[in-house]
Structure formats: C-alpha cells, structure tokens
Amino acid sequence: EMQLVESGGTLVQPEGSLRLSCVASGFTFNNYWMDWVRQVPGKGLAWVARINGDASLRSTVDFAEGRFTISRDNAKNTMYLQMNRLRAEDTAVYYCSRGPMDRGVASYHHYGMDVWGQGTTVTVSS
C-alpha cells in the first residue's frame, strides 16, 4: 500500500524555522517527483514546492522563494521542507504528495499529485 506520513508541524514563533518530514512507503521513492502542498485554514489548496527523483531539480512557489527549501534523502525514503523566516500567513496544514514518475525532460512541466499524506499542521504565532 502506498503511503506518505508527514511530521514536524508545530507551533513556532514568527521569524522562526521548522523542518517538515515526509516518509514514503509502498512505492519506489526515487522514481517520482515529490511535492509539498499547503492549505490555510478555511481556504483552498496551494502548491508550495517540488523536487525530482534524484534531487537535481527543484522549484518553489514565489511566496516561499528564499525562505523554504525542499530536499529529499532517497536512502531514507524521506522528503523534507525546511522553512525559515516563518510568517503568520504560513500558518497552514502542509501536505506531502507524490508527483508524476520522473521521466527526465519529458516530465519537467508535468505537475500533479496522486498520493497524499494526512498533513501536518504548522502554526506561526507569538
């Protein structure tokens, strides 16, 4: 059974840092793009970042540029989101998701998610 389990969400002060983790199981982790998606309470979904199978390519949404860094450790089947200089507006549930299979150039602009974690809650408040 394919599964994604996030952890690391907690209450953090403004300007603080946090690292979220996502452990994958049930599929060949390094064959897939992986994404982070967030949802502000009561609002819609927002794509945050993605990383390809061998971690050589990453992209991040504008509001996270320079503050959030996506990474992965294929030996541990784990993806991370390092979040720095957190703001109140970063308060959200953060979901880990599996993207399309990494087919190299053919998949560069092919975004999407088929498997989702249960989410981890980040609250930024003093």
Next chain:
Amino acid sequence: QTVVTQEPSLTVSPGGTVTLTCGSSTGPVTNDHYPYWFQQKPGQAPKTLISDTTNRHSWTPVRFSGSLLGGKAALTLSGAQPEDEADYYCFLSYRGARPEFGGGTKLTVL
C-alpha cells in the same frame, strides 16, 4: 498572475449528473495542462480522482469522469451519491510557469 477558475458552488440531486469545470486565464485548457481533479471532505486530506485529463485511479468511483469541454477541463459526476458531497479542486500545469490550483467547488448533494 495566472488564475484558474472553478464554480464556487454547485448542487446536484441524488442520482443526478453534474459537471464541474476548470478554466485558465491564459486561454483554453488542453491536455498539455495535464488537468488533475481532487476531492476533499471536511477534516480530510485531498484525494486524487482524475489525473492527466481523463485517467481514473484504482480508488476512483466509475461515476467520476474527466474530459475537456469548451476550452476547459471538466469533471462529470454521473449518479451522484450523498458521500460525493465535498470540495473539488482542479490543478493545472503550465510550461515555464508554476502550476496552479483552482479555487475549489463546493458540491452539495441535495
């Protein structure tokens, strides 16, 4: 700033058929946008219903289908069930730009 538009809310009768649409401010939605559709119920994580315009997953009920319709991506629910009441989000890829979610459609089965 690219905007992906969905109907804010729709209502369907039990057993009825409803079509949700997903448009793009950049022009017609095509297969090159790889449209995805997600279902989200209160307090739950999203669940992927449709990938790449038309592809159902093993967990997707056959009453859900995806297509392109009039320059938009479309999700059609045929034979609505009470358990289909949820928020539905579409998601589009863009060459040379960041992907975008639509604002979501709140579907009521009544």
